[in-house]
Amino acid sequence: xxxxxxxxxxxxxxxxxxxxxxxxxxxxxxxxxxxxxxxxxxxxxxxxxxxxxxxxxxxxxxxxxxxxxxxxxxxxxxxxxxxxxxxxxxxxxxxxxxxxxxxxxx
Numbered sequence: 001x002x003x004x005x006x007x008x009x010x011x012x013x014x015x016x017x018x019x020x021x022x023x024x025x026x027x028x029x030x031x032x033x034x035x036x037x038x039x040x041x042x043x044x045x046x047x048x049x050x051x052x053x054x055x056x057x058x059x060x061x062x063x064x065x066x067x068x069x070x071x072x073x074x075x076x077x078x079x080x081x082x083x084x085x086x087x088x089x090x091x092x093x094x095x096x097x098x099x100x101x102x103x104x105x106x
Contacts, residue, residue: 044052056062079087091097 088097091100
């Protein structure tokens, strides 16, 4: 009986305390730090916006490179695959590969 009474009392206390937050008929956030933004009204249709997006992609207007990041490097090699594999075998025989594997595990 005591536990039921405690449960009912706790439930009533929580119900009453949440009722204070239920008042929503006059939401006035004048004391808020957030600015009140006006509703945005579009003057274009969805089809017009899609068409502008397609045109911007075709013109390259959306391709804005990051000026701080270098572009891809163009690297060319004069070695064939067989030459690279031969160098790998030589580094294994010299012990260079095992030293590199110890330094750079992964």
